[in-house]
Amino acid sequence: MLSIRHIVKQYAGHRALSDVSLEVERGQIYGLLGPNGAGKTSLIRIINQITAPDSGEVYFDGQKLNQSHIERIGYLPEERGLYKKMEIGEQMIYLARLKGLSRADATTRLKFWFDKLGMQTWWKKKIEELSKGMQQKAQFVATVLHEPDLIILDEPFSGFDPVNAEIIKDEILELNKKGATILFSTHRMESVEELCDAIALIHKSHKILDGKVKAIRRSYRNDTYLVEYNGEQLGFDGAQPFEVISATTGDENNHVIRLKLNSGANSNDVLQYLIPKTRVNMLQEIIPSMNEIFIEKVNQIA
């Protein structure tokens, strides 16, 4: 869908992107992660053809990115804004027509969206009469009205109240199910695991990590497990195939230990060691969260 190859972007005082490459597959929800000022917005602007890279190329559906692709992309910038004095219905239609939609199509689709998001009464209102949350909702509609194949959202959840953020998240997921590819940037990790299929981590203009979320997390496994057993509390003498990181005791003789495998051992060895001694309720591998990976990666570099 989108192939970004060796992008370099240099601004007067600093380098925004150094040799960044990444692949977004059709139908994915792709997260562009990184601290503020990492270069995410610069990359998004290049994909939107607002600025051009100093070197490197972007391919859209196998073709070199050009003006004809504009109509197939929907873009919600980080800094939201609409014409304050313009009526909202008219404005949405204008923006959709700039993306190549006919007036009639734009009107029909806008009615659909206004019904869907409970905005029917807003049509004749001016933007300045709406609350900030309402404006953001309207701008989201403007982003997706022309049914783009690729939807680019820069920090989509910032500025929304929790209720609206949830609504917008559901809409994004629904659009994705219908076939739209979503690329969004965020510096908040919580949203990543539940939404993204794949991510790229950008830090100080460099891409330091990318790939499918599951694969990345798997590759960051560090042989840590959680075990819950029921019975007398066990003492460990060093003969076991693991090291105990922490142990807690719950009620009714339930105990939880966090352990790290010795090298060469696997989870079966843990069970074989424990089963003769006690009753194991649960054994679960602890896979690091994206947040932990993110912090670890960034700290490695810094």
Next chain:
Amino acid sequence: MNKVLLIIQREYITRVRKKAFIVMIFVVPLLILGMSAIIGLVAKNSQELSSEQVVNVIDESKMFIGKLHNRKHIKFQASAKSLDEAKKELKDNEDLSVLLIPAGYEKTPVQIFSKKKPSFKLVSEVENQMNTIASNKSLVEHHIDTAYLNSIKKSRINISAMEVTDAGTKDANVGASMGVGIACAIFIYLSLFIYGAQVMRGVIEEKTSRIIEVVISSVKPFQLMLGKIIGVGLVGLTQFGAWILLSVVTSKIAGHAFSGPGSPMAGAIAVLATIPFGYILGCFLFYFLTGYLLYSALFAAVGSAVDSETETQQFMFPITLPLLFTYILSVSVLFQAPDSPLAVWLSIIPFTAPVAMMVRIPFGGVATWQLALSMSLMILGFLFTTYVAARIYRVGILMYGKKASFKELAKWFFYKE
């Protein structure tokens, strides 16, 4: 291209729908009327001639010769030549005029001929002197008969100024040309300012409301800038159209209401009828359009460079300086000497031409080559400023929180895509 049309449409419709636009249609003509009355009064009191004017007097009545006194810039000399011979000399000397006083000067009009329209000052000076001489003569002849004196006091001689052109002699009304010249200068100056500032404000609005990024993800910055400039320009033309329509209608109505012979209105209409309005209007539209395109592009660049309207001052001043300078010169100096080298140069340089040329045109006598050169330079000028402005604009609209300086703008100009 289609998208530029969409942008033009939006810019146009949102502005024309505003109440302010409709109010302006009616208020501005009233303001102009009031202003021109004031300027007329001021202009009348501040007449000075710049160069020595020589007046050859052909006195068929033999009444005035030797009695006309030379003034600071006016020299009278008797001429024995015939009118046709005297007129031939005019073609080579702009500061020369011929005053023809017919034998029956009280009935046949006294005429003054010159290559260009004679200045208001010259005409009124001659009128005053002749009136005094005629009155004094009558007083002497009638041994100061007071009863007769009252009737003499009414004696008034009106000079009709005739312009000698290649096409022959034509009636030149200096006062009317001057009035129209000043009106044109004020009008074009104000409209360049007003509509240029509207473009600038539009750009700032898009930038501060942050819609700019959404729009330029759909169209190129240049398309947006062009659409805005054309849209606002069309608003200007619509406004002018409405004003012209309004003045035609009202003058028709007024003409019907006051058109008795000898009424002041009829006189004014007769005077105005001597001015080639079609030609002036054509030139006005050309200079408005090209001047507007030239300046509004610069205004757009300024708008793109700032975060709010209060920051525009440092850029506005140098940009509007040539306009302001010509405007001040126009209403004080240029209209007194519309063919002086200063006026000619100012009317050729693109940045000052719209105002300077519009002052000169109502007086006639703008050489074809000057007009052609000025117009071609105007077109080149706006193409140039649009190119420069577009390069600054495309960078500026995405810059926030950075206090732009001229050095910064120059840097933006050289940025790659």
